[in-house]
Each structure stands twice: as structure tokens, then as C-alpha cells.
Amino acid sequence: MDHRCRRGRFCANREEVDGVIVGRAIPAEYGFCDTCARHVEQAVQALPQDYVQLNAILGGGSTVGGEPVRMTKDLPVPIRLHIEALQRSMVEEADAWAGSLARVLNVDWHPHGGTRPGWRLTRACRLIGNSLSAFLALRDEKHIIWEYGHRYVAPRDGLDGALNFLSLSYKARLFLGQTKLVHHLPVPCPRCDAMDLVREDGSELIECRDCNRTYSWTEYERLCLILVDREEKGLNVA
Incomplete structure (x- = not known):
């Protein structure tokens, strides 16, 4: 199988x-495949900045411990509550996995005294990002989970955590207005061969999320024709 x-x-x-x-x-x-593993790494690295930007949306009324930022207009209560819940989930998820990883790496994790949630998140993401392979290899870690108002202990592995980080990053980008309609091209990148070519709706540019190469549509078509020609010549030689 x-x-x-x-x-x-x-x-x-x-x-x-x-x-x-x-x-x-x-x-x-x-x-994970190599590309998805890089996406996990990018999501972990981006969470602290996502947290800060969400604080800017909340303004001075944030209750999750971020730096106060003055905004001119208050958010509707339901949106504010959802953003604050997302920020708490970011901190709790990163803190839980950083604690598990610290035990494996035999490093001191929990700081003495109280700390701001944003600082805890940054510290946790730095530890996880610097030891991504060890994080993904974690197995059967017991974490306290809050779900639908109930608390219980559940066994999880690093892959579960990685999927959660990807989900948290996506939700943050939704609130920040950073998500766009993206078309996935069903063909490989002419440069790295990864099946990770995307084109944002309305854009003439094609981007490979694996090697970060950007193509114009004309350039992409030209490269594809060159590759097809090479493959055909190779088959003819064979």
C-alpha cells in the first residue's frame, strides 16, 4: 500500500x-511531501506576524494580551470574538507543541513569571521552526484539548499539529483579507517539476509555490513548448 x-x-x-x-x-x-513540509514551515514562521496583524484589526480593545493599537472604528462583536478565539488557539497550539518538543530536545521551555501571549507565540514558533523535523516526528503526545466547552486529554502527533498550524494560518489570512481566488494549474512547473503552479484570479502571472519562480503567461507557454519538444526528441532518439 x-x-x-x-x-x-x-x-x-x-x-x-x-x-x-x-x-x-x-x-x-x-x-508530508517536501512541498507541503515547506508550507508547514512557512505557516509556523508566519503565525507571530499574523497575530500582530490581527491585533491591529482588534484595536485597543483586544482581550488576548496583545499590544494596544488604536483603531477608528470598532469591529462587530461576533467578528471580534472570532478573531480573539483564533489568537488564543494560535498561542495554545504553539505553546503545547513547543512544550512537547522542548522535552524531546531537553531544553528549558516554560519561562518564569507571566508573559504576553504574543511573546509566547513568537518564542514557540521559533523553537518549532528551528526543529521542524523533530516536531513532525513527535508521536503520542498528550495534550489538553478544549472542544465545545469540554476539556479532555487527547494523544496527538506532530503531523496533527502541522495540519492545525496550516489551518490557523489560513483562518488568519481570511480575517486579514489576504486570501484570493487561486487557480491551480494541473501541470508541473517547468523549472522544478513540482505540481504547485497557481494563478490568482485576474492575474497574468503564474507562480510556483515550490521554487517561488514567477512566469508571465507568454513565458510559461514558451517554456512548456521547449519541454515538450525536448521530450519528443528524447522519445525519437530512444
Whole structure:
């Protein structure tokens, strides 16, 4: 049985097998394909800045411990509550995984005395980002989970945490207005061969999220024709 990227149909290099979209086939010891692992790393690195930007949206009335920022107009209460809940989830998730990782790495984690949540988040994400392989390898970690008003202890692994970080990053970008309609091209990047080419709606530019190369539509078509020509010549030689 194939071992596939844990992101499943959301995998950056997803494939279609027997009519079903699945994650890319990877070695059994890995949890994500290389591209998705980089996306996890980017999400972890971005969370502290996402937190700060969410504070700016909340303004001076934030109750999650961020630096006060004066805004000219108050947010509707339901949106404010959702943003504050997201910020708390960011801090709690990062703090839990940083604690688990610190035990494995045998480093001191919990600071003495009280600290601001934003500072805790930054410190946790730095530890996780600097030891991503060790974080993804964590297994059967017991964490306290709050769900629908109930608290319980659940076993989780680093891959669960990685998926949660991706989800938190996406939710933050939704509130920050940074998400756009993105078209995924069903062809590989001419430069790195990754199935991670995207084009934002209305844009003439195509970007590979794996190698960060940007193409104009004309340049992309030209490169594809060159690759096709090379493949055909190779087949003819064979």
C-alpha cells in the first residue's frame, strides 16, 4: 500500500488515483511531501506576524494580551470574538507543541513569571521552526484539548499539529483579507517539476509555490513548448 502525504487532497503535489484525488506518494518514514513540509514551515514562521496583524484589526480593545493599537472604528462583536478565539488557539497550539518538543530536545521551555501571549507565540514558533523535523516526528503526545466547552486529554502527533498550524494560518489570512481566488494549474512547473503552479484570479502571472519562480503567461507557454519538444526528441532518439 502506498504511503502518501498526510494533507491528502489538499497536498500541493496531489495526484489522481482511480478517480480519487490523493496526496503524493512519499517514503513511509515521512508525513508530508517536501512541498507541503515547506508550507508547514512557512505557516509556523508566519503565525507571530499574523497575530500582530490581527491585533491591529482588534484595536485597543483586544482581550488576548496583545499590544494596544488604536483603531477608528470598532469591529462587530461576533467578528471580534472570532478573531480573539483564533489568537488564543494560535498561542495554545504553539505553546503545547513547543512544550512537547522542548522535552524531546531537553531544553528549558516554560519561562518564569507571566508573559504576553504574543511573546509566547513568537518564542514557540521559533523553537518549532528551528526543529521542524523533530516536531513532525513527535508521536503520542498528550495534550489538553478544549472542544465545545469540554476539556479532555487527547494523544496527538506532530503531523496533527502541522495540519492545525496550516489551518490557523489560513483562518488568519481570511480575517486579514489576504486570501484570493487561486487557480491551480494541473501541470508541473517547468523549472522544478513540482505540481504547485497557481494563478490568482485576474492575474497574468503564474507562480510556483515550490521554487517561488514567477512566469508571465507568454513565458510559461514558451517554456512548456521547449519541454515538450525536448521530450519528443528524447522519445525519437530512444
